[in-house]
Amino acid sequence: MIQASAPGKIILLGEHAVVYGQPAIAIPVSTLRATAQAFVSTPGDGLNIEASDLGTTSHIRLESRENEDPLSAVALLVLEKLKLPLPDLNIQVHSDIPLASGLGSGAAISAAVVRVLSSALEHKLEDEELNQIVYQVEKIYHGMPSGVDNTVIVYERPVYFIRGNPLEFLPVQGSFQFLIANTGISSSTRLVVEDVNRLYKTDPDYYGRIFDSIGELVTKGLLALQNDDAVVLGTLMSKNHHYLQQLTVSSHELDGLVEAALDAGALGAKLSGGGRGGNMIALVSQDSLVAVKEALLRAGAARVFDTILS
Ligand code: MEV
Numbered sequence: 001m002i003q004a005s006a007p008g009k010i011i012l013l014g015e016h017a018v019v020y021g022q023p024a025i026a027i028p029v030s031t032l033r034a035t036a037q038a039f040v041s042t043p044g045d046g047l048n049i050e051a052s053d054l055g056t057t058s059h060i061r062l063e064s065r066e067n068e069d070p071l072s073a074v075a076l077l078v079l080e081k082l083k084l085p086l087p088d089l090n091i092q093v094h095s096d097i098p099l100a101s102g103l104g105s106g107a108a109i110s111a112a113v114v115r116v117l118s119s120a121l122e123h124k125l126e127d128e129e130l131n132q133i134v135y136q137v138e139k140i141y142h143g144m145p146s147g148v149d150n151t152v153i154v155y156e157r158p159v160y161f162i163r164g165n166p167l168e169f170l171p172v173q174g175s176f177q178f179l180i181a182n183t184g185i186s187s188s189t190r191l192v193v194e195d196v197n198r199l200y201k202t203d204p205d206y207y208g209r210i211f212d213s214i215g216e217l218v219t220k221g222l223l224a225l226q227n228d229d230a231v232v233l234g235t236l237m238s239k240n241h242h243y244l245q246q247l248t249v250s251s252h253e254l255d256g257l258v259e260a261a262l263d264a265g266a267l268g269a270k271l272s273g274g275g276r277g278g279n280m281i282a283l284v285s286q287d288s289l290v291a292v293k294e295a296l297l298r299a300g301a302a303r304v305f306d307t308i309l310s
Contacts, residue, residue, distance in 0.1 A: 001039050004115030008032035008097035009104040009152045010180060010272045010281050010307070012233075013240050014161075014218040016196050016247055018146040020208070022215030023162045025170060025222065026152040029180070029307045034095035034108035036116040041090045047075055049113065051093040062086055070141050074110045075117060077133045082123045089120055098303070100186035102273020106141065107149045110134045130154050143190040144197070158309060160222055174228030175310035179261070179282045179293055180272070183253040184302030187277030196247055207247070214243050225309075234268025234283045241270035249275030256299050264288065264295035 007028040014024025041048070047060040049071045058071045062085075068076070071093070079086065091113060097105040111134050118125045125133070134150040148161040158170035200207040217236045224233040241258055244250055250258075254271045257280045261269040265288035272281045284292045289306070296304050 001037055002116055002120050003035060003037045004112050004119060005033045005035040006108040006111035006115065006153050007156050008108055009149060010178070010279070011102075011148065012272075012281070013221045013236060014214055015273060015275070016193070016244065016249060017211040017214035018148050018161065018163065019144060019193060019196075020200070020211045021163055022211050023160060023218040023222075024146070024148050025158070025160055025218055025225070026148050027158040027170075027307075027309050028152055028156045029103065029305070030156065031307065032097045032103060032305065034093065034097055034105065034112040036091055036093045036109075036112040038116045038120040039090045039092070041088045043088050045088050045090075047086050047089050047091070049075060049091040049093065051109065053093070053095050053099065054109075060086060070106065070110065070137055071113060073140055074113045074133070074137050077136055078114055078117045078121075081125070081129065081133065082118065082121060084121055084123070087121060089117070091116060098182050098279075100188060100278070101182055102187070102189065102271075102275070102278030103180070104149045104153050104273075107134055107138060107153045110137045111150070111154050127154055141190070143193055145193075170222070170225060172225050172309060174230075175308055176225070176230055176233065177284050177286065177289060178307050178309065179266075179284055179289070179296060180279050180305045180307060181257050181261070181282070181296040181301035182279050182303045183251070183257065183277050183300075185251070185253060185277030187274055189274030192249055192274040192276050196249060199248060210243050210246055214240060217243075230267050230283060230285065234266065237268035237270045237281070237283055238262065244271055244275060251276050253277070253300065254280050257296055257301055258282075260295045260299035261292050264292045266292045
């Protein structure tokens with residue numbers, strides 16, 4: 001048996017604007033992972049991928065390329081890249097990253113499957129080759145992705161990401177403690193990104209200025225991370241949430257959790273990812289961590305995780 005995995009992610013600053021060329025800062029959440037295990041099967045059985053969390057089993061066929069599910073697309077892209085025939089393998093996928101919640105579950109599952117399949121075929125791929133395959137799958141199933149999710153998930157390092165620019169890992173001074181609260185409401189990033197695009201087209205100047213303002217926050221956020229300045233970073237996160245509200249991607253539940261976190265002493269809070277459900281993040285100090293966590297649960301969070309950036 002061969003095993004591989006990939007982490008979830010959060011966007012610290014800059015989601016949505018990043019689709020329009022602005023920078024974003026994203027960090028991996030290594031405690032939440034998608035895992036894939038490959039087992040050799042009976043000759044002639046072909047390649048099967050079972051994802052119990054998604055409730056899917058895919059029997060991969062080389063000939064059927066239309067309307068294939070994401071896991072079939074992942075497997076076919078790997079076989080095409082490696083120029084290899086269908087192997088006899090069973091791949092089982094498990095993920096503890098909440099699905100459709102802005103934590104990158106789709107990209108993490110794709111990355112884990114690519115890793116395990118290429119290892120089982122004894123052709124380990126370089127991270128950038130893996131990143132390109134996962135990005136291709138994101139493009140098929142997520143409309144117009146910026147590429148930030150697959151990049152932070154594949155490299156499993158904090159990134160300062162600008163679409164089309166060379167990869168930049170994030171220099172961080174000190175450590176920053178975040179709480180991630182799940183609204184329990186699933187949301188399709190694809191649909192939200194499409195909605196923002198429709199909104200943008202109604203008034204490109206106005207919404208373009210919002211994207212520019214978000215980009216400025218991200219640049220300041222980079223400095224705050226380099227200067228170990230949690231107070232400034234928190235303020236920038238909360239400002240970013242207001243811009244995301246103007247893009248109509250927040251929701252009653254997300255706003256409620258952001259308000260509860262701030263009232264309980266968080267240094268800053270915002271939705272994270274596509275929005276309209278999914279997750280929000282709060283930056284906390286050691287002193288406020290417990291109070292903010294309790295406040296988030298009281299305010300209706302389905303689950304609260306913590307993660308440290310250092
Ligand atoms: C989703 O995690 C981040 C978005 O900006 C979409 C993208 O960048 O592809 C909403």
